Amino acid sequence: MKAFLPPTSYEYVTVHKVQGDDVREASDVLAAEEPLEIRVGYGPVGQREHRTISITMRTPGHDFELVAGFLLTEGIIRSRADLQGVLYCPDVQKEEERENVVRAELSPAAALDLPRLERHFYTSSSCGVCGKTSIEAVHAAGCPRLPPGGVRVPASVIHQLPERQRAAQELFEQTGGLHAAALFSPTGELRLLREDVGRHNALDKAIGAALFQDLLPLHEAVLLVSGRASFELVQKAAVAGIPVMAAVGAPSSLAVSAARNFGLTLCGFVRQQRFNIYCHEWRIS
Incomplete structure (x- = not known):
């Protein structure tokens, strides 16, 4: 399940390795990090407008999936039908912007809430709004509560996920x-x-890939994230319809509140054959 990685996803550098008193020159591989500007085209035929809505630092690769996942999880689109196409902008001003500026063309019928975009998204961890306001804003953007019943996951499966994830992480291995x-x-x-320097980007890429493959909503999926569980990641998982989310690290208090509110089963500290279930434990057998 290892994906093809473009050369722009990593970079070779020369380092000096120090071990005790021994110093030697060697080559090392770094994950690439570059800015991605996300633009949207919107409006009726013949009256199209274009606007930059976000700039994110990401690892190049799966850029179109990243943009599609971002648009979905931020409530800018509701389904695959709202997205006409995604492309690298051909009219960039500088050579370094080539393949670092992506434009998503929305369907003429898709409504774009410009005042909300200008408030620059409620999900930022530094936005200053309270937890209750953040959760209500996600609901207002069209994120329904996950349905009761459905998927059940054995605890033994949760224990196995980190090892299986790590085995498939080609870029992390490098x-x-x-x-x-x-x-x-x-x-x-x-x-x-999907992998990325940013946790939220990695999840957007995975959700964008599922969107392009017409797999949404992901009511039969179990999500594992490699770091901690933040409010933003829980929100994105809930928008995609994911019923069970597990994290190698700890959840934040707002992540647990959001998961409880959205009906999502949240597990944390999944490592060394143990984990905690923070809410909706009935999905874990």
């Missing part, structure tokens, strides 16, 4: 410096994995 978001079946079969 660089040691990337986050991953992996989608599994309830029996632990790896369906999708």
Whole structure:
């Protein structure tokens, strides 16, 4: 399940390795990090407008999936039908912007909430709004509560996920410096994995890939993220319809509140054959 990685995803550098008193020159591989400007085209035929809505630092690769996942999880689009196409902007001003500026063309019927975009998204961890306001804003943007019933996941499967995720992380194996978001079946079969320097980007890439493959909503999926569980990651998982989310690290208090509110089962500290279930434990058997 390892994805093809473009050469722009990593970079070779010369380092000096120090071990005790021994110093030697060697080559090392770093995960690439570059800015991605996201633009949207919107409006009726013949009256199209274009606007930059976000700039994110990401690892190049799967850029179109990143943009599609971002648009979905931020409530800018509601389904695949709202997205006409995604392309690298051909009219960039500088050579270094080539393949670092992506334009998503929305359907003429898709409504773009410009006042909300100008408030620059409620999900930022530094936005200053309270937790209750953040959760209500996600609901207002069209994120429904997950349905009761459905998927059940054995605890033994949760225990296996970190090892299976790590085995499929090609870039992490080379660089040691990337986050991953992996989608599994309830029996632990790896369906999708994406890597990025940013945790939220890795998840947007995975959700964008699922969107392009017409797999949404992901009501039969189990998500594992490689770091901690933040409010933003829980929100994105809930928008995609993911019922079970597990994290190698700790959840934040707002992440637990959001998961409880959205009906999402949240597990944390999934490592060394143990984990905590923070809410909706009935999905774990």
